[in-house]
Amino acid sequence: MTAHALAGALADDARRRIFAAIVLGATSATAVAQRVDLPARVVLTGVRRLTDAGLVAGADGALAVDEASLRAVVRDNRSPDDAEPAADDALKPWCAAGGSDHVTLRRYLIDEQLLTREHGIHQRL
Template identity: 30%
Template sequence: MRPETAIGLLADSARLRVFSAVVLGAATPPEAARAAGTSPREAATALRRLRAGGLLEEADGRLRVPEGAFEASAREASAREASAREPQPGSPAEEFRTGDPRRDALLHHYVRDGRLTSLPGPLQRRREVLRHLALNSFEPGRRYPEPEVNEVLRDWAGRARTDHVALRRYLIELNLLDRQDSVYWLRDDIWADFHV
């Protein structure tokens, strides 16, 4: 049974009271009507709907809740919820997949189509965005001459309100890249986990 079906059946106050009466031990329609405080006709209508919906059954002349009625609904709801949490194509989580929803949201805000849209003001957020840029632009252990670094950073800075020279300076200042004699490389500790 779909969770929406169970919720819909129990959304009516008379059906909810009759269902509760059966759960609490009412075994016949007259007992359910009395315990629920409804008329026999109202109880009969509620019981018919609850049986048709699969929330109640009658066995050996006694009303009862089918075993596992809610477990199946809970499993289905849980499976749908897990499926909804899976990244959808084109979603921020699909694009970045860092495993951290806050980090994915931050990157989605400042990075579009592999380009910076702007840089965050707060230092830790700026560092996280630039860390993403560095990890997606430079290979560990490889040395890059300054003209090559400039070319990569020009591509990133295309839509941002900053230029490649500022990006290069930030990458050095934030200890994401190292530099010596106009040669740049990723720092070994760039893999450390930063927090937004």
């Protein structure tokens, strides 16, 4: 499954509601239909599309989120560490004219919750 296929599978409101019901514990099409208040035909079609996309597994008739497939999408779509410049490198051009240094700017971005720091690694939110 690709990120594009994942987005396509969840682009429909009914399928998002069906997926949410399964995530929250509905294990059959009947239970999903009751939770999301959709006709059985819509639920069965949605479950089939979610299964085809790799989001849902239906082992022995019990519906469940296919967590391994979701983890694979995240793992396969991560950008390499060097693809995006480090926060310090990206901020230095903004501070080249003076007035503020990149460390102060980085601190302001963290204070405004636009940047986070965990274990010494800065990431955009």
